[in-house]
Amino acid sequence: FKPSVGTWYMPLRQAASAETSDGVPAGAEEAEDQGVELPPPETFEVKLTREGKKDLRWGFGWCEDSLTKEMLVVMNVTEESVLDRWNLKKRSIGDEELVVRKGDRVTAVQGDSDFKQMRKLMKSQDDLSLTISREVNGASADAQEAAGAASESDKDDAEEQIALEERRKCFLEAATLCSNDLPEELRKVFCDGIAAEGREDGNGEGNWDLRDCLSRFASSEALEDELRPIYQCGECAKTCSDGSDGTAVKKKKAHLPRNFATRKVWLSAPLPPLLTVQLKRFRRRGAKFEKSSGGVDLPAILDLSDYVLTEELQACLKPHLTSESKDAPCNMDPADLQYELYGLCVHQGKALQSGHYIAFVNAGASLEQEKWYGASDTNVWKCSRAEALKAEAYVAFYRRIKDLPSAPAEDEEARQKAEAAKEVTDQVEGEKDETSEAKGVEDESPGKEVS
Numbered sequence: 001f002k003p004s005v006g007t008w009y010m011p012l013r014q015a016a017s018a019e020t021s022d023g024v025p026a027g028a029e030e031a032e033d034q035g036v037e038l039p040p041p042e043t044f045e046v047k048l049t050r051e052g053k054k055d056l057r058w059g060f061g062w063c064e065d066s067l068t069k070e071m072l073v074v075m076n077v078t079e080e081s082v083l084d085r086w087n088l089k090k091r092s093i094g095d096e097e098l099v100v101r102k103g104d105r106v107t108a109v110q111g112d113s114d115f116k117q118m119r120k121l122m123k124s125q126d127d128l129s130l131t132i133s134r135e136v137n138g139a140s141a142d143a144q145e146a147a148g149a150a151s152e153s154d155k156d157d158a159e160e161q162i163a164l165e166e167r168r169k170c171f172l173e174a175a176t177l178c179s180n181d182l183p184e185e186l187r188k189v190f191c192d193g194i195a196a197e198g199r200e201d202g203n204g205e206g207n208w209d210l211r212d213c214l215s216r217f218a219s220s221e222a223l224e225d226e227l228r229p230i231y232q233c234g235e236c237a238k239t240c241s242d243g244s245d246g247t248a249v250k251k252k253k254a255h256l257p258r259n260f261a262t263r264k265v266w267l268s269a270p271l272p273p274l275l276t277v278q279l280k281r282f283r284r285r286g287a288k289f290e291k292s293s294g295g296v297d298l299p300a301i302l303d304l305s306d307y308v309l310t311e312e313l314q315a316c317l318k319p320h321l322t323s324e325s326k327d328a329p330c331n332m333d334p335a336d337l338q339y340e341l342y343g344l345c346v347h348q349g350k351a352l353q354s355g356h357y358i359a360f361v362n363a364g365a366s367l368e369q370e371k372w373y374g375a376s377d378t379n380v381w382k383c384s385r386a387e388a389l390k391a392e393a394y395v396a397f398y399r400r401i402k403d404l405p406s407a408p409a410e411d412e413e414a415r416q417k418a419e420a421a422k423e424v425t426d427q428v429e430g431e432k433d434e435t436s437e438a439k440g441v442e443d444e445s446p447g448k449e450v451s
Contacts (some may be wrong), residue, residue: 032428043107044098044284046130058122059083060106070115072106091225097284105133167227174229174260175222185316190220190262207295210302212276218307223261231261235322266309269310269329275302275339277399282352289352297395298344298389300367304337340367341397347394360388366404 048058059081077083083100090098105256108131109118122128162323179191223231236256279296282289309330309352318327342362349355356376360383374383 020215041105041133041135043131043133044100046100046128046132048082048128050129058082058128060122066105072115072118073346074100074102074104074106076102088230091230092223095284100132101134107131107133127256142401149438164227169225171227171260178260178262183320186320189313189316190264192220192264203347203406207297209297210299211306212302213241213279213296214307218265218267218285220262220264223263229258229260233258233259233261234258234302267304267307268311269332269336270308271308271332271336271400273400273403275400278397279394279396281347281392281394291347291350292350293392296393298341298393300389301339301359301401302339302341302398304339305334308332308337333402333404336400340369340401340404341396342399343397344388344391344393345397348392357394360391366401380406 029302050058059078060072060074060083061076061078063073063075077087077100086437087099088095106118107113109121110129111131112118112121112126128167134358181189183188223229233256283292284290309328311330314328314330345353346358346360348358358373358374360374362370362372362385370385372385372388374381374388377380
């Protein structure tokens, strides 16, 4: 960890909306009484599997008041449960919208929405397909404003802020201790601070560069959840002290404490001759996808040297790897890391389920001999590279420069001479045709026989 609030404390998640004791968003009932129309709740699917005696309970903590109304509203999630593992997995891969939270309501189990049948299925089945309903963000706030009700009491808000500050302090203390304990060679690798140094406003024009996106993708990332530790070390699960006589014993990973950790990724060899880069323009919110129209500048020449695992870096990490770690291939020629842009795909529209796709492609042998075209269904037109780069790219296509066919100067000169000769020939033939037509007109003049 690098002890930097900018690097390690980035509250990207919105605070949960206020709820009443029965799990219904605060202000919803008041809004209904006053005729305020609320947006429909979002729904998403959750699939859970439990493994016999190991997982006796799913991990749902139900709101007691909601049960009396024959509704399954989540009040809390039990730690180390099936549902808790689902949440951790979704957070780790960035699917924050699929994390089950307090206030979410189970509306169907295995497709059945009957309350008694849902309870019965959750007790008898080991594989569940759940439909979860969640109020749209902002709906409760609009209802509260219309109803004149506060979302939370000042006391609760103050207590939450105090608890958050305490977690932040503990988090930064752990980051400082970890940074100080790291060997110097590892500190240089994992304390890169890229997240803190990244530009908030892109390049000054509201745009980001693709290389900025790659730098953030490859930068160190703290594994935490609301400033709480979530990582469990698989190596520590093999042997750890039982705390009595210091004897090393095997311990199940589920029983290990959770710690803070840092994750970092690199590109490894061999890299492909054709590189496809997808920009994540769509973000899932419940059953819907929201599109980001943020500008990302695509460099014509892309150098991946800063994002690959090198031999020097692997030699630095090797003394600190676990026994099961394997060497990654990293012997690459610098020329293998140079790519040029040759095409991009553009999505026009605001929703993933609708819109239109167009493409821009360089039909030339390389950027030095570029011939850019735009394509929309059956419509194809010539365009410039600048026009293509102005489009809102969704997918970018790069090709390795060293693999491109070479075009010798002699061949290019011969091609130009051939084109010039063809133009002269076409011009001469055109003049002959005009002369022949004129002669034919004279022969057909009045008073002269034509055989």
